[in-house]
Amino acid sequence: MxxxxxxxxxxxxxxxxxxxxxxxxxxxxxxxxxxxxxxxxxxxxxxxxxxxxxxxxxxxxxxxxxxxxxxxxxxxxxxxxxxxxAETSAIRIDPSLTQNLGLRLASVTRGSLANSLEVIGVLAFNEREVAVVQARADGFVERVYARAPGDVLQAGAPLVDLLIPDWAAAQEEFLALKHSGDAGLLAAARQRLRLAGMPAALIHQVERSGKPQAVLTLDSPIGGVVQELDVRNGMTVAAGATLARVNGLDSVWLSLAVPEAEAGAIAQGQAVEARLPAFPGEVLAGTVDAILPETNPDSRTLRVRVELPNPDGRLRPGMTAQVRLNRSTAQNVLWLPSEAIIRTGRRALVMLAEDGGRYRPVEVRLGPESAGQTVVTQGLTEGQQVVASGQFLLDSEASLKGLTAPTAEQLTTTAAPVLHEAEAQVMAIDNAGVTLAHGPFKTLGMPGMTMTFPLADPALMVGIKAGDKVRVAVRQSDSGLLVERLEKQGGQP
Known part of the structure; x- marks a missing residue:
């Protein structure tokens, strides 16, 4: 080559x-x-x-x-x-698109809120208005009047005729002593008739007529509904046997199922308004008569009893009613529409609307709810705007972007800014701040990189030099991320 x-x-x-x-x-x-x-x-x-x-x-x-x-x-x-x-802490939507997305806003308002509870009630018999008809002595049923369970009777309506043989001999003795003229013996004989169970009216009838009256007609002591009628012609009855049971209708009970979460706001004597489908447009007034001591384990409801007057007898047990329990009116409270609330199970959120089409999730603490309005005790201020329709779409978008709602305490406590922490190594220190090679700020969604950060206080760098490994805490400020805390990691000289 x-x-x-x-x-x-x-x-x-x-x-x-x-x-x-x-x-x-x-x-x-x-x-x-x-x-x-x-x-x-x-x-x-x-x-x-x-x-x-x-x-x-x-x-x-x-x-x-x-x-x-x-x-x-x-x-x-x-x-x-x-x-x-700051846009990383919120979702931004072009204001011209809000109508297309179906977003509707509502204001957080301060004022009076009527505190009432709507429940369903069922009418039942008043168990305090019950009359039991019994045999006062051994006898035989001679006649049963044309009655049947479910019949409505007036007070004094006859039910059954009883033949009581033992009363005939006692009455004959009484009439014989009456002709003797001995007042003491006559009084003793009259007392014997009373002790045998004979009514005072029957004794008076025997004394006036001078003839024995061995047949007793048993009447209904009150007006109402025949609940039981356990007697037939020719029966033998014993003393104390129950022949009939009558339930009065002068008043009825309205039985309510109140959620146990509302049990603490129910009190005896509380005013109640009832509306029955049978009488449209009519409101019946009553009061809470009793709060039963047991809760239904299946429905987790408390039984509340309301007594309603029924002078004309038109309220029949078994009818249903829409009932409003009127409680004290809350004065000067902060409230918002209940439809704006997102309930996650652990906490309640709303989507707060800000200027420029920005929306961010906010945790709120809630009070009582009434007529589609819910009291807010923490997390919002008067005049703020929340999303009342379409908030679930925004909440899903916030979850996809990793946006977390600040707690109610963070929103109401201005002295404690939200800090974001990461591990870092000090690369350089100068008048502009500190240069850090930091790991990811997970709460900001910011990956690891090398950046120069301004210091909230130059004293933070005391005892720290280039090459040290530190734990850094930053917060959002108008000029960017500002170092609020620098802690040297343990084990370093």
């Missing part, structure tokens, strides 16, 4: 080696960018605005610390400004 050919081959080999080395360096530098380990801190600014990082809109989850071509697409990366970082 000639010297010229050998020299040409040597130059070609050197060019190939340099090309391979350059390609290897470029690939490594791009891989370092993709892996989130940038080579220098973010200090770039544009139009006077602080740039946090650059990203490819097609791959927004990957962030870079300097501008340039995207390693994924043939396009320039775009900057993320510090003054736009």
């Amino acid at each position: 000639s010297a010229r050919l050998w020299k040409s081959a040597l130059l070609s080999g050197l060019s190939i080696a340099l090309g391979l080395a350059g390609g290897y360096w470029y690939a490594n530098s791009r891989m370092a960018e993709v892996s989130g380990s940038p080579a220098k801190p973010v200090t770039a600014t544009q139009d006077g605005r602080k740039v946090l990082y650059w990203y490819d809109p097609m791959y927004p989850q990957q962030k870079f610390d300097k501008p340039g071509k995207s390693p994924f697409m043939d396009m320039e990366m775009i900057p993320q400004y510090a003054d736009a970082a």
